Amino acid sequence: MELVFATHNKNKLVEIKALLPHYIKLLSLDDIGCSEDIPETADTIEGNAILKAEYVRHRYGYDCFADDTGLEVEALNGEPGVFSARYAGEAKNDSDNVNKLLKNLEGKENRNAQFKTAIALNLNDNQNLFTGICKGKIIEEKRGDQGFGYDPIFAPEGFKKTFAEMRLSEKSEISHRGIAFKELIAYLSK
Numbered sequence: 001m002e003l004v005f006a007t008h009n010k011n012k013l014v015e016i017k018a019l020l021p022h023y024i025k026l027l028s029l030d031d032i033g034c035s036e037d038i039p040e041t042a043d044t045i046e047g048n049a050i051l052k053a054e055y056v057r058h059r060y061g062y063d064c065f066a067d068d069t070g071l072e073v074e075a076l077n078g079e080p081g082v083f084s085a086r087y088a089g090e091a092k093n094d095s096d097n098v099n100k101l102l103k104n105l106e107g108k109e110n111r112n113a114q115f116k117t118a119i120a121l122n123l124n125d126n127q128n129l130f131t132g133i134c135k136g137k138i139i140e141e142k143r144g145d146q147g148f149g150y151d152p153i154f155a156p157e158g159f160k161k162t163f164a165e166m167r168l169s170e171k172s173e174i175s176h177r178g179i180a181f182k183e184l185i186a187y188l189s190k
Contacts, residue, residue: 002025002027002062002063003025003062003063003065003123003188004026004063004064004065005026005028005029005065005066006029006038006052006064006065006066007029007067015172016181019185020185021189024188027062029056032056032060032062034060038051038056039055040052040082042082043082044082045068045081045116045118046120046131047082048082049119049120050066050127050129052067052068052120053066053122053127054122056122057122063124065119065120065122065123065184066119067119067177068117068118069084069115069117069177070082070084071084071113071114071115071116071150072113072114072116073105073111073112073113074110074113075105075108075110075111076101076104076105079104080097080101084150085097087101094148094150098142098149098150098152101150111137111138111140112135112136112137113136113137113138113154114134114135114136115134115150115154115177116132116133117131117132117179117181118131119131119181119183119184121184121187128187130184131180132175132177132179132182134156134174134175134176135156135157136154136155136156136157137155137157138150138153139162142164143161143162143165144161144163144165144166146164146166146167147164147166147168150163151163151171152164156174156175159174
């Protein structure tokens, strides 16, 4: 079976290839000749994953899956949410996004937050959605140098460490993305 992962991110592709059953040949957007950035114009994380999966199915005709992830902070009414990658502007700068979030949380006691990943799978003319959520808190200053995005300021429930202080294998066991991909892989392995 061939399946496209709607991503240009080589690191994500390698990580997911290692988890999939051996009989699934995983292709990237680059592998199918899709060089464009697929628009993410939905107002939900789930909607963006669906948009990307539909784009690949309709434009290229492949069975595929696509993911989208966002950080939702209680005290900011769910911000940055669907705008997590572009929170501080279209440049998608991780450091600027983190700094803006910390500034917006200044003086707020409630620092509860959750990461959410949604994966839309288009397979054999059916669509399935898999969701992973990791609850935690936003700490007051950056810690750690692993990971990316908001990892240096997000401490998952039950941990004193941030995602950026964890080994990838440790983070993958509990992270939103790890949970969603485990659901996808279990479904594909049936």
